[in-house]
Structures are given as structure tokens and as C-alpha cells.
Amino acid sequence: MSTMTTQQKSDIDKLWTEFWTGGITNPLTVIEQISFLMFARLLDIMETTGERKAERTKKPFQGRFSGKDDLRRWKNFKQKDAGEMLRVVRDEVFPHFRKLNGGTTFSEYMQDAQLMIQKQGLLVSAVTMIDKLPIADGDAKGDLYEYLLSKLTTAGINGQFRTPRHIIRFMVELLEPQPTETIGDPACGTAGFLVSAMQYLLEKHTSAQGKLKGENGETIYTGDLLEPYREHIQSGMFHGFDFDATMLRIASMNLMLHGVENPDIHYQDTLSNSFPEKFPKQAVGGFNVILANPPFKGSLDEGDVHPTLTQRVKTKKTELLFVALILRMLEKGGRSATIVPDGVLFGSSKAHTELRKLLVRENQLEAVISLPSGVFKPYAGVSTAILVFTKGGKTDHVFFYKVEADGFSLDDRRKEASEEHGRLGPIEKNDLYDALERWRKRSAKKDTDRTAKHFMVPVKEIEEKNFELSVSRYKEAKHVEGKYEPPKEIIVRLRRLEKEIANELTKLEGML
Known part of the structure; x- marks a missing residue:
């Protein structure tokens, strides 16, 4: 069952429409651009988590940014005015994506990442909307992406x-x-099979205590019994190949949002x-x-x-x-x-x-x-x-x-x-x-x-x-026993019909 609220669905629908009216009408491009922005936000969340952990443990932290005030971080550029936000995302965030190496499969497909959003208003809408989405919250972020992907169907892709x-x-x-x-x-396309296998594992390996109730009364499976296999699941279990780079970006994001941090997804025929x-x-x-x-x-x-x-x-x-x-x-x-x-x-x-x-x-x-x-x-x-x-x-x-x-x-x-x-x-x-x-x-x-x-x-x-x-x-048709009238009764009926026809013909002749 989906953990998404009606409000979240309508927010995504609204954003989808804004992309279309903003001139980006290929549904794959829309999802790809939203994926890039989600990734920018995820990177910032991961960075903040790392910084907090470093403060707690007093161990040094090698981040992907140059500190808390780095303009390329989501929390910083999202506060800029429209013109400056577009400049930062286009000229600094995307080139930064392309320099990322290792740490996430997604970085492999960032080599040719491009911001297709050219209208300031559209970028502000997208950033505001993505900022509200629960992408830091376990179950909801996967459902959210599934909902986005379901739009490929309605768009007839x-x-x-x-x-x-x-x-x-x-x-x-x-x-x-x-x-x-x-x-x-x-x-692998959008990685539907791999994501479904992950969901199956979560459901099958959640203890009674590990099952939580979501806001809409749905069951959330924490997969607490998967702990011994965590490392294998995160980095060694899931492998997908496709020869469409956009698909791979979407597939990687789909798996990352479903809790597989480093899926092995590659561009390959x-x-x-x-x-x-x-x-x-x-x-x-x-x-x-x-x-x-x-x-x-x-x-x-x-x-x-x-x-x-x-x-x-x-x-x-x-x-x-x-x-x-x-x-x-x-x-x-x-x-x-x-x-x-x-x-x-x-x-x-x-x-x-x-x-x-x-x-x-x-x-x-x-x-x-x-x-x-x-x-x-x-x-x-x-x-x-x-x-x-x-x-x-x-x-x-x-x-x-x-x-x-x-x-x-x-x-x-x-x-x-x-x-x-x-x-x-x-x-x-x-x-x-x-x-x-x-x-x-x-x-x-x-x-x-x-x-x-x-x-x-x-x-x-x-x-x-x-x-x-x-x-x-190999299939056989069911044999149904037919029921037939005895031949004598059929003949009696035919004679009666003949008689009726002859009478009708006589009446017609009388009318001429």
C-alpha cells in the first residue's frame, strides 16, 4: 500500500504540469531532471549526516563539499533568489555532479548530466516542491518515485x-x-524487477516488532532481520544493465530511494x-x-x-x-x-x-x-x-x-x-x-x-x-454432452411447420 498522501500526489501532479508548460514535455526528461534535483538534496542530507557523526565521534570527515557554507549544497542554494539559484545550479551544482567519483553508482551517469530547466520560475517551483517531499524518510521516498514513474504509463511512453x-x-x-x-x-529499464525483489525481501524479513504503522494505517516493513546481510544488499546483491543512459539514471535513483545505497547499474548492451x-x-x-x-x-x-x-x-x-x-x-x-x-x-x-x-x-x-x-x-x-x-x-x-x-x-x-x-x-x-x-x-x-x-x-x-x-x-477442451430430440419428434415438428407455411401461402394468394 502506498505511504503517499493525497497532498503529495497532487504536488507531484502540479510539478509535472509545470514542466510541461515550461517546455519540457518528454516524460523521461522530466523524471530525469527531477531525479537530478532529488540527488542534489540527497547529497546534502548525506553530507549533514556525515558532519553530525564526525562531531559526535570527533573523527575527521571527508565530505563531498567544501564545508557547511558551500553554495553547491541544497540547503544553501535553495534560499537564493530565482536568477541566482538558476546560475548556481546550472554553473556550479551540475559541473560538481560531473566531478563526483565513486561512493554512488549515480555518479557514473553524471558525466553527461545537464540542467534542461531554463526558466527561473520552473526551477524555483521544482526546488520548493522537492524540498517538501519526504525523501529522507525510509518507505515514503520509494513510493514517491514509483508514483513519478507511473506517469510514464499515462504519458504513453x-x-x-x-x-x-x-x-x-x-x-x-x-x-x-x-x-x-x-x-x-x-x-533493467527503470529497475522495476530489482526494486520489487528488495521490497519482497523487506516484507519477508521483518519481525513482528519490526512492522510499523504508517500515517495512513499502512504497514511499513523495516526489514530488521536483514541486518546480517546489510552489506551484501547495499553493494553486492543488485545488478542491472541497460543501454539507455536516461534509464540508468532513473534506475539508480529508484534503487537508492528504495534503500539500496550502491546498486551495480551499468551502461551496457x-x-x-x-x-x-x-x-x-x-x-x-x-x-x-x-x-x-x-x-x-x-x-x-x-x-x-x-x-x-x-x-x-x-x-x-x-x-x-x-x-x-x-x-x-x-x-x-x-x-x-x-x-x-x-x-x-x-x-x-x-x-x-x-x-x-x-x-x-x-x-x-x-x-x-x-x-x-x-x-x-x-x-x-x-x-x-x-x-x-x-x-x-x-x-x-x-x-x-x-x-x-x-x-x-x-x-x-x-x-x-x-x-x-x-x-x-x-x-x-x-x-x-x-x-x-x-x-x-x-x-x-x-x-x-x-x-x-x-x-x-x-x-x-x-x-x-x-x-x-x-x-x-496441451490443453483440452471440456467435452459437453449434447442433448438432442429424437428424430421422430423432429419430423413431426417439420411437418407442422410445412403445414403452417402452406396455409400462409394460400392466404397470400387470396390477397392478390
Whole structure:
């Protein structure tokens, strides 16, 4: 449940409108500029915390600024008049960002940071508004950023940027990540999967005493039982890659505001030759868990793709290459939930079949969960499925589930079916809750009814059907016994009808 007040939401809406009327209309740029300013405020908060600690402990403190009166600090420039504030932020704060090195992933993307706000009034509004936001307060700051990101959806920004949050949470729940594990996303966008994994860990590892009540009656999870893993969570657990610099800035900020101080987020095309060279640890066998919704529609120049992928699956199609990549990135026994377009499940080309064979014969394909085609509307009506697999071992039975509803209408408007919400979205008309429960209780002996929404299929049958993984290939229609009248009664009725027609014709003739 959101910890944001109606007032905070309306403040963000107002700021959003001001950016648009101020001439900054690309929603990604708006979020990026707000992120920069939030970062400026966070730096100042971190600096003040460090100074206070130094005063208490009497130990020297090496800060990022030149003391308390440094004009580049938020608390100082926010008090200047409009013209001076714009000058300081543009000519001093942003160049300072670009010089930052280390200490936070965000500094990596500051190399080309630019202030796009040219109107003094807009900057003053933005600074005043961000100054009021609860970004120093644990839970609220994450919700606040989520609310900001939800505006990408309403602005109709390309679908690759936002996988619906309830689908992400469902995938995290399928894999149940542990606080000792390492989690990656090779096409991370705004880091939705990584943030959701962090939220899942907080909820699962909060003691009864650690649960607090928020202002709006919502539960705040402090994650107090995660203490022994704190260092790993802050710096070693979360890894994301994307080749859009704006996305990476947003992803880093998203994770930082959700309590991951130093996420490992990098500018990188993970399919390319340079990935194993630059990130050898992550590129091969580096992960226990990979959650992903990789881009589908692309096809690449084969020369740019790393040969370890094209040797396994000879193709230029990104959706096939990404599955091969994820298998390479997982360590043995590592597991993944990945969204793929339906074509991956039944495509008949050699590459399609090879990939499915690789999943089934050399790894453990555990589930194919088919999603309704409206899930990614209004961006795309493409039908998709979630593949759940473990690297290594071999497949015995595959769990199939056909999700017919996800709690929202499947048209472009995506209206909610109910007011009542759980972690997997609206409660009503939502198969995700059932799918999760059936997945956790799955049994090759019991789940044999092929007319149900869920069933298990033995690997032998999948091999016989050319490794096809489309749920419709195995699902059976319910056989309904038809009821028919005896032929004699039908003949009697036909004779009666004929008689009526003859009478009517006679009456018509009489009228002519």
C-alpha cells in the first residue's frame, strides 16, 4: 500500500504540469531532471549526516563539499533568489555532479548530466516542491518515485520501460529470492524487477516488532532481520544493465530511494561482444536469480552478438538471444523468470526449436505461465508468457498455467476490476493469486486434468511435439454432452411447420 498522501500526489501532479508548460514535455526528461534535483538534496542530507557523526565521534570527515557554507549544497542554494539559484545550479551544482567519483553508482551517469530547466520560475517551483517531499524518510521516498514513474504509463511512453508492477511482483514471488543471493536484470529499464525483489525481501524479513504503522494505517516493513546481510544488499546483491543512459539514471535513483545505497547499474548492451570483456563476473555464471522482460522486437547484426550466444542459438532475434544470454549469466542451479513473446513457445524455425531443446534437455524448464494479450496495453497487444527455468539438471515435468485475467480490463484503458488490492494487484478477476498457489503446490501426480487452467505435462510428451511450449498445444477442451430430440419428434415438428407455411401461402394468394 502506498505511504503517499493525497497532498503529495497532487504536488507531484502540479510539478509535472509545470514542466510541461515550461517546455519540457518528454516524460523521461522530466523524471530525469527531477531525479537530478532529488540527488542534489540527497547529497546534502548525506553530507549533514556525515558532519553530525564526525562531531559526535570527533573523527575527521571527508565530505563531498567544501564545508557547511558551500553554495553547491541544497540547503544553501535553495534560499537564493530565482536568477541566482538558476546560475548556481546550472554553473556550479551540475559541473560538481560531473566531478563526483565513486561512493554512488549515480555518479557514473553524471558525466553527461545537464540542467534542461531554463526558466527561473520552473526551477524555483521544482526546488520548493522537492524540498517538501519526504525523501529522507525510509518507505515514503520509494513510493514517491514509483508514483513519478507511473506517469510514464499515462504519458504513453514506449512499453519496454514499464512492466506492470503486479506482474513483476508475481515473478519475484515465483522465484522467492533469498537475502544471500545475487540478483540481475540484463535489460533493467527503470529497475522495476530489482526494486520489487528488495521490497519482497523487506516484507519477508521483518519481525513482528519490526512492522510499523504508517500515517495512513499502512504497514511499513523495516526489514530488521536483514541486518546480517546489510552489506551484501547495499553493494553486492543488485545488478542491472541497460543501454539507455536516461534509464540508468532513473534506475539508480529508484534503487537508492528504495534503500539500496550502491546498486551495480551499468551502461551496457548485454548481448554484445563487449559484455564478457567488461563484466566477466556477471556475464558468465554470476547470478543466482535473474528476472527480466527483455526487448522483443529487435533483430541484431550477428557480428555484434557474442559468439557464446550464437553458437547455442543461431539467430538474430533478440527474444531468443536473451534467453540464451540469461542461461549463460546464471550459475549452475541459478533460476530465472523471464517474459517472452508467444512466438518463442511455438515458432517453428530451427533457432526457435534449438532454444526450446536447450531449455528442456540441458536445463530444467519448470513453468510456462501464459499471460493474456492485453497485459502490456496500451503499448502492445502482443501475447506473452513467463518462462521459469533453472540452469543445469534436466526437465521432468513442466507446469502450465493459462492466466485469463490479471485484475484489470484487457483493453487500452486497463481499468481495475476491484478496489481491493493485494501485492499482486486487484483481488477480483485476477488469476495471479491462484497461479501462485497452484505453482507452490504443484504435483505431477495430481495436476493431470488438461481441461483445467493449470496442469503438469511430462517431458516425453513435449519432446514428441517438437518441444512446443504453447499451453494450447496441451490443453483440452471440456467435452459437453449434447442433448438432442429424437428424430421422430423432429419430423413431426417439420411437418407442422410445412403445414403452417402452406396455409400462409394460400392466404397470400387470396390477397392478390
